[in-house]
Amino acid sequence: MSAPKARFEALAALIGAQNVMGESKDMAAFAEEPRRLYNAQPSFVLTPTSVEDVQKIMVWANENAVAVxxxxxxxxxxxxxxxxxxxxVIISLKKLKAVRDIDPATNVMIVEAGTTVLETQQIAEEKNRLFPLSLGSExxxxxxxxxxTNAGGTAVLAYGNSRDLCMGVEAVLADGRLYNGLSKLRKDNTGYDLKDLLVGAEGTLGIITAASLKLFPRPTTFETALLNIENPQAGVEVLEMVRRKSGNKVTSFEVLPTLGIELQIKHGLAERDPRASASPWHILMEYSLFDGEEPGALMSTLEALFEAELISDASVCQSLADRKMMWLMRENYAECQTREAEGIKHDISVPVKNIPELIERGDAMAEKVIPGIRSFAFGHMGDGNIHYDFLAPIDMPKGELRGHAAALHDGMYEIVDDLNGSISAEHGIGQMKAGLLQQKKDPVALDMMYSIKQALDxxxxxxxxxxxxxxx
Ligand SMILES: Cc1cc2nc3c(=O)[nH]c(=O)nc-3n(C[C@H](O)[C@H](O)[C@H](O)COP(=O)(O)OP(=O)(O)OC[C@H]3O[C@@H](n4cnc5c(N)ncnc54)[C@H](O)[C@@H]3O)c2cc1C
Structure with a gap:
């Protein structure tokens, strides 16, 4: 029997032939990623149906030194x-979807790893609770x-990133043992935080099979507006005033260049123009109000912002449909770029007060590398995370931008270093930034990371x- 056939038989015996794929046409959806940058092929795709099956696969992989x-x-x-x-071998967790526990009194739910974020939000909602993670891919x-990946999204300002929303995980280790850390405790000081090792490890230290997640009260009302600002510096000042006036009512604060709205209109992505009037930059801001809180908090903040001349105009959502349209417009900031031109992307963060300098220096650097390049810096201003993208100049021939990628990346990451930022704010390192991490991470931190990897795998x-x- 050929080696691949023998492996197929071995895996089929472990988890059932219906959960083992070895033909490239069946595996295509698992091998191709959203940006289509990588095209190496897996030998098998496995879809285990239980935690025990994941353990069996890892015992087999460990014995046979197979990369998963x-x-x-x-x-x-x-x-x-x-x-x-x-x-x-790709191990897809998509069939592990059980809801193991939902405990509104403790405000915790335990779900298996294959549950989507949208499903998790819906399960929480059925118990009148909020699971606040919100992102375009939910x-x-x-x-x-x-x-x-310790994903972020649009509500990090108020609720933190995925790490902050997780109280514990269950994970299968490299040798097939099961780590059960499904804690529901907000206080547990019993040594090293193993949950925080596995969260953000991008599958390099264990396979997460379930997690206990924090739940929150559900807002009763959202107040949402698109503000006109002159430049990113005004955005920082708006944020400062908004936080002073609203406390933790403000749950999203996204900075958006007007080019993104223009491109959505050009490419038929926008139902209508959401702007109150023309402006070079906008802030999409949302307040969440809870049971017993009077509506109108956003309007009174807007008045103060007008008075301080920090905003020149605002489009305030009047209905849930308006709000939905506004958030769809925000999500389309990625798609409108794809439709317009080739681009170069950076997912970076700096302290919030450094965002204006980041954008000023980033734009100047890029213009020097490619005159006429179109800056497209947008994202989660409230937590310092900017998706700093560049679009090819209008008349640049297809394929040419790639040749300048290294110069743009080097220039951008140098500025990020200068401003005490991070080369990966929310997307992680994966294979794309593994080389960059070697250059940028503190050498002692890197040594610690290698020691942990060696110990666990x-x-x-x-x-x-x-x-x-x-x-x-
Ligand atoms: C349209 C769009 C919008 C996005 N918006 C955001 C955003 O706002 N904020 C943000 O942070 N990200 C965003 N992302 C990126 C992406 O959605 C996140 O990184 C997300 O967390 C990945 O989840 P996934 O289940 O698809 O994981 P995958 O893409 O399948 O895997 C991501 C990494 O996690 C590892 N992994 C997956 N499952 C497990 C497991 N059970 N155990 C151990 N390791 C595992 C993988 O090996 C890989 O290293 C966006 C992506 C798209 C396409």
């Missing part, structure tokens, strides 16, 4: 969930995936080459 890649919804943007070398990305079979490049 955990995969959630396959929405990751740094190539962590797809093969690097080719021949790795219909597909899974709890195991968002925890493994001595054979290097869990997502090898991702996050940490191989050392000779």
């Amino acid at each position: 890649i955990p995969q959630g919804g396959n929405t990751g943007l740094v190539g962590g969930q797809v093969p690097l070398d080719g021949g790795e 219909g597909s990305c899974q709890i195991g995936g968002i925890l493994s 001595p054979k290097g079979i869990l997502n090898p080459g991702k996050v940490l490049s191989r050392r000779n």
